[in-house]
Amino acid sequence: xxxxxxxxxxxxLHTIFIANFDLVVLVGLIGQLLFTARFLVQWIASERAGRxxxxxxxxxxxxxxxxxxxxxxxxxxxxxxxLGQGLGTFIYLRNLMLISRERRKxxxxxxxxx
Numbered sequence: 001x002x003x004x005x006x007x008x009x010x011x012x013l014h015t016i017f018i019a020n021f022d023l024v025v026l027v028g029l030i031g032q033l034l035f036t037a038r039f040l041v042q043w044i045a046s047e048r049a050g051r052x053x054x055x056x057x058x059x060x061x062x063x064x065x066x067x068x069x070x071x072x073x074x075x076x077x078x079x080x081x082x083l084g085q086g087l088g089t090f091i092y093l094r095n096l097m098l099i100s101r102e103r104r105k106x107x108x109x110x111x112x113x114x
Contacts, residue, residue, distance in 0.1 A: 024072065024075060028069065028072040030068060031065050031066075031067075031069040031072055034065030034068065035062065035065030035069060036065070037061050038058045038059075038062050041055060041057050041058050042054055042058045045058075056096070059095045059096050059099065062088070062092040063093055066088045066092055067089055069081070070089055073085050
C-alpha cells in the first residue's frame with residue numbers, strides 16, 4: 001500500500017514537472033524565482049543593517065516577478081491568481097513611484113524600516 005502511494009506520488013510529480021513542462025511553465029517558474037529572490041534581498045539587507053529594511057531592489061524584484069506571474073495567471077485563466085498578482089503589481093509599482101518622488105525631493109528613498 002505504501003509502495004503504491006509512493007509510486008503514485010512519483011508518477012504525479014513526473015507528470016507535473018517533466019511531462020507537462022513547456023515554455024509557459026518555464027516563464028512561470030522564472031517569475032516565481034524573481035518573486036522569491038525579493039525575500040533573499042530583503043533578508044540580506046536587514047542583516048547587514050542590523051534592523052528590518054526594505055531596499056529598492058525588493059520592489060524591483062517584486063514588480064518584475066509579479067508582472068511575469070500576472071501574465072502567467074492570465075494565460076492560465078486563473079481568477080484567484082490574477083486578482084492576487086494584479087493587486088500586488090499595483091502596490092509594487094506604487095511603492096517605486098513613492099521612492100522616486102522621495103528621491104527627487106532629496107530624501108533617501110530606500111524604504112527604511114519595515
